[in-house]
Amino acid sequence: xxxxxxxxxxxxxxxxxxxxxxxxxxxxxxxxxxxxxxxxxxxxxxxxxxxxxxxxxxxxxxxxxxxxxxxxxxxxxxxxxxxxxxxxxxxxxxxxxxxxxxxxxxxxxxxxxxxxxxxxxxxxxxxxxxxxxxxxxxxxxxxxxxxxxxxxxxxxxxxxxxxxxxxxxxxxxxxxxxxxxxxxxxxxxxxxxxxxxxxxxxxxxxxxxxxxxxxxxxxxxxxxxxxxxxxxxxxxxxxxxxxxxxxxxxxxxxxxxxxxxxxxxxxxxxxxxxxxxxxxxxxxxxxxxxxxxxxxxxxxxxxxxxxxxxxxxxxxxxxxxxxxxxxxxxxxxxxxxxxxxxxxxxxxxxxxxxxxxxxxxxxxxxxxxxxxxxxxxxxxxxxxxxxxxxxxxxxxxxxxxxxxxxxxxxxxxxxxxxxxxxxxxxxxx
RNA sequence: GCGAAUAUGGUGAAGUGGUUAACACGGUGGAUUGUGGCUCCAUUAUGCUAGGGUUCGACUCCCUAUAUUCGCCCCA
Numbered sequence: 001x002x003x004x005x006x007x008x009x010x011x012x013x014x015x016x017x018x019x020x021x022x023x024x025x026x027x028x029x030x031x032x033x034x035x036x037x038x039x040x041x042x043x044x045x046x047x048x049x050x051x052x053x054x055x056x057x058x059x060x061x062x063x064x065x066x067x068x069x070x071x072x073x074x075x076x077x078x079x080x081x082x083x084x085x086x087x088x089x090x091x092x093x094x095x096x097x098x099x100x101x102x103x104x105x106x107x108x109x110x111x112x113x114x115x116x117x118x119x120x121x122x123x124x125x126x127x128x129x130x131x132x133x134x135x136x137x138x139x140x141x142x143x144x145x146x147x148x149x150x151x152x153x154x155x156x157x158x159x160x161x162x163x164x165x166x167x168x169x170x171x172x173x174x175x176x177x178x179x180x181x182x183x184x185x186x187x188x189x190x191x192x193x194x195x196x197x198x199x200x201x202x203x204x205x206x207x208x209x210x211x212x213x214x215x216x217x218x219x220x221x222x223x224x225x226x227x228x229x230x231x232x233x234x235x236x237x238x239x240x241x242x243x244x245x246x247x248x249x250x251x252x253x254x255x256x257x258x259x260x261x262x263x264x265x266x267x268x269x270x271x272x273x274x275x276x277x278x279x280x281x282x283x284x285x286x287x288x289x290x291x292x293x294x295x296x297x298x299x300x301x302x303x304x305x306x307x308x309x310x311x312x313x314x315x316x317x318x319x320x321x322x323x324x325x326x327x328x329x330x331x332x333x334x335x336x337x338x339x340x341x342x343x344x345x346x347x348x349x350x351x352x353x354x355x356x357x358x359x360x361x362x363x364x365x366x367x368x369x370x371x372x373x374x375x376x377x378x379x380x381x382x383x384x385x386x387x388x389x390x391x392x393x394x395x396x397x398x399x400x401x402x403x404x405x406x407x408x409x410x411x412x413x414x415x416x417x418x419x420x421x422x423x424x425x426x427x428x429x
Numbered sequence: 430g431c432g433a434a435u436a437u438g439g440u441g442a443a444g445u446g447g448u449u450a451a452c453a454c455g456g457u458g459g460a461u462u463g464u465g466g467c468u469c470c471a472u473u474a475u476g477c478u479a480g481g482g483u484u485c486g487a488c489u490c491c492c493u494a495u496a497u498u499c500g501c502c503c504c505a
Binding site for chain 2: 004007058059060063064080081110112114115116117118119120121124125126127128191193207208209210257258268277281282283284285306307308309310311312313335337338367368369370371372373374375376383385387389397399401404406
């Protein structure tokens with residue numbers, strides 16, 4: 001019976017795994033330099049964790065979550081994003097008792113039951129950071145600068161940073177009511193989704209793609225006019241710091257993001273290469289979420305973070321040829337001929353492998369041809385050839401694949417050849 | 430949730446309403462049984478996603494299902 005993978009999932013092997021680990025290394029190392037510590041939280045949580053944070057009007061909660069009952073009839077959900085879990089953990093483990101800013105980074109599988117297409121999967125990986133405990137605009141700018149740096153480090157240049165402010169919760173609510181008031185009389189010419197949004201979350205009307213050219217939408221009140229002077233000043237401060245840091249941005253007053261927990265700074269790095277299969281998609285996005293921890297009965301904590309789509313970054317690395325597959329997967333292949341040499345070859349391979357040498361050998365064949373084929377497939381730089389005669393004389397033949405030359409070595413030279421310290425390897429009679 | 434395209438071997442694929450389903454790569458065996466990469470020869474789909482229909486006859490036309498891919502919505 002042939003069974004295929006679940007729709008929207010993928011198997012990584014070969015170069016894909018290398019690329020994934022490469023991003024993990026580059027982003028993780030840089031995160032540590034920026035002062036983030038790694039955090040690992042569960043892939044699933046009580047459903048409430050996401051409903052309370054993302055908001056019950058959000059698309060993620062409404063139609064994209066993998067929610068199921070466990071055997072105790074408790075409602076669980078595979079995480080659709082990582083921030084909620086970290087926020088929950090922050091409160092549950094009382095990480096706020098230590099003074100100062102808490103900074104975490106994560107690589108987290110996330111799950112959303114959406115229609116898969118280019119750069120969109122049902123199981124995907126988010127790399128992200130969260131900084132909890134400070135509200136400074138310098139922190140906002142530094143988080144964005146970190147995201148910018150990760151993309152840069154990976155060689156990804158062609159991105160557009162869109163940024164906006166949603167203001168404090170009070171400002172956001174005021175604006176929300178103002179929009180509701182404004183759209184109330186004009187909603188008949190908007191799309192069905194927008195009609196629903198008028199009730200649930202009027203801010204979402206602003207980033208509706210269907211009605212983006214609708215004059216009603218274009219003439220809608222701007223958030224800046226509803227925010228307090230302090231809120232606007234704060235935002236301008238963030239912008240001016242970004243400018244000083246050399247990060248180009250584009251203020252988009254319709255950028256509101258799909259999760260309800262955001263306030264103040266929100267931002268998205270959009271991939272801006274028109275020929276790419278993921279053109280115009282967000283590759284790294286986030287914002288400030290002050291007070292989210294109160295949803296878990298924690299202290300009112302200021303926080304900001306972002307998530308980046310690792311698979312989307314992988315697409316870019318591939319399209320721009322920014323990652324070269326490792327050519328040589330082994331350091332040496334042991335070719336063996338003769339009845340008694342197979343076990344000797346296996347022992348020698350074990351010795352080399354245990355001493356840090358990537359070593360391969362053929363387990364089945366006694367003839368040369370398939371073994372040399374193996375050498376080619378593995379693209380090995382060196383070949384050790386042994387047979388009964390060599391073992392008897394305590395020597396081995398060492399072949400250089402590039403020059404195709406061969407020399408005879410004493411078995412005692414094996415350690416020096418591969419720079420192995422400690423006991424010398426010798427054939428056992 | 431809505432819309433579109435595609436479905437042929439191990440892989441990439443060409444192809445026609447009618448006996449042998451092109452070509453390439455890969456695999457295997459051999460020329461070459463202690464030395465590979467080149468070359469040459471042989472061999473490699475009783476079958477064209479599944480089910481139904483039209484037809485004397487369907488891999489080809491029609492319908493349905495399934496899968497994959499892409500787009501919309503939304504998002505990383």
